[in-house]
Amino acid sequence: MKTNKRAGWRVWLGHWFRQPRLAMLLGLACLALPPGAAAQQVLVVAAYPAVDQIVRAAIPAWQRLHPHVEVKVVSRQFADHHTAMTTALSTAVYLPDVMALEVGYLGRFSPGYGLEDLTRPPYDIARFKPRFVPYAYQQASNRRGEVVAVPTDIGPGTLLYRKDVLAKAGVSEAELTQSWDSYVAAGIKIKASSGAFLLAHARDIKNILIRTGIQPGEGLYFDNQSQVLVASARFVRAFELAREVRKHKLDARVLAWSGDWTEGFKRGSIATQLSGAWLAGHLNSWLAPDTSGLWRAAQLPEGAFAAYGGTFFAMPRKADKANKALAWDLIQFLTLNRDMQLRAFKAQDAFPALLEAHDDAFFEQPIAFLSGQTARLGWRDAARRIQAVDVHKQDAFAEEVIDTELDKVLERGKDIHAALADAERLLKQRATR
Incomplete structure (x- = not known):
């Protein structure tokens, strides 16, 4: 019986590439790829209109600081968003890295343990307290003394x-x-x-x-x-x-x-x-x-x-740990960056929670x-x-x-x-x- 040498060669190669040795070699190959070819880290932000537009508008400026991070904004209508966040926090499934919360819903989440306590290291949000409108910062606090969200706009x-x-x-x-x-x-x-x-x-x-x-x-x-x-x-x-x-x-x-x-x-x-x-x-x-x-x-x-109203950004406690530092960096960029706060105010009438933005000539x-x-x-x-x-x-x-x-x-x-x-x-x- 004749043997197809080319077909036999394919079978042998297929068998070889299924071996553990392949995983090691492919891993080494990935390490050798140039930085631009490396897989991007993905950050997921869950929001609702018009907060989703504010986040999307800020992404290009933030990505200049983090060029190898992709930010995906998952947007739902107001009520659907908060229902989805309730489900995600209770089941720890499909958790975003950052979630927007309206103040009326913040009270549902703050007493529990689903959100990251931002008073603890490495966040130490108390150092930023004087920079926010006082009542807005207080709204993100719970009876345990934790601060579980950062105010971004007020009403x-x-x-x-x-x-x-x-x-x-x-x-x-x-x-x-x-x-x-x-x-x-x-x-x-x-x-x-x-x-x-x-x-x-x-x-x-x-x-x-x-x-x-x-x-x-x-x-x-x-x-x-x-x-x-x-x-x-x-x-x-x-x-x-x-x-x-x-x-x-x-x-x-x-x-x-x-x-x-x-x-x-x-x-x-x-x-x-x-x-x-x-x-x-x-x-x-x-x-x-x-x-x-x-x-x-x-x-x-x-x-x-x-x-009357107000928006906050929070981090689910059980979200991907590998993304925590980046998620916190993005939240700070959206809430503590004067330019970003003013951009949101001018584009979406999101009244700044950051006091430093209140001295801008735009108010006059x-x-x-x-x-x-x-x-x-x-x-x-x-x-x-x-x-x-x-x-x-x-x-x-x-x-x-x-x-x-x-x-x-x-x-x-x-x-x-x-x-x-x-x-x-x-x-x-x-x-x-």
């Missing part, structure tokens, strides 16, 4: 209002801001003369009022000992004013981020909005750009100062959308006067409970004290879980 509360609608109603800014009662009274005048609603939903006034008058050691719904606070005077007043708004039909009964909410801003059927300063940028860029020049910004009524520039108003100076002042608010792992659940009870007050006429008592009872059962 100083503001009152945005349609100047044209107020002019038609003969209402001044002072009437809106003198007190919460005068704010509601101004809404009655606005509705009577123009038909416009004072605000989108009665919940909005509740959301701001429960964030004012918070004492040291307190959070929105719980104190630092997990005692429930929802039966306190600030919740009673928040519910009372929300009920007053609904009684006079001053709210459009539309929820934030809905189509009707957006249309209300476009048409001028919603005269004011209580929110974080970031909303002015959203209105300008995509919510209602055609209304440029019609809006103004003011401080919150009654001299109140409150935080007029905002065309607000008809030349230098509103950033007022927002900067508000940011420095906001008191620290402790976060709690049950904050998100507590918000759902309070909103449900408020709806019962607004829709069914439930007694306010009974509603808050029911909320308190339910939250006491969940406070320490």
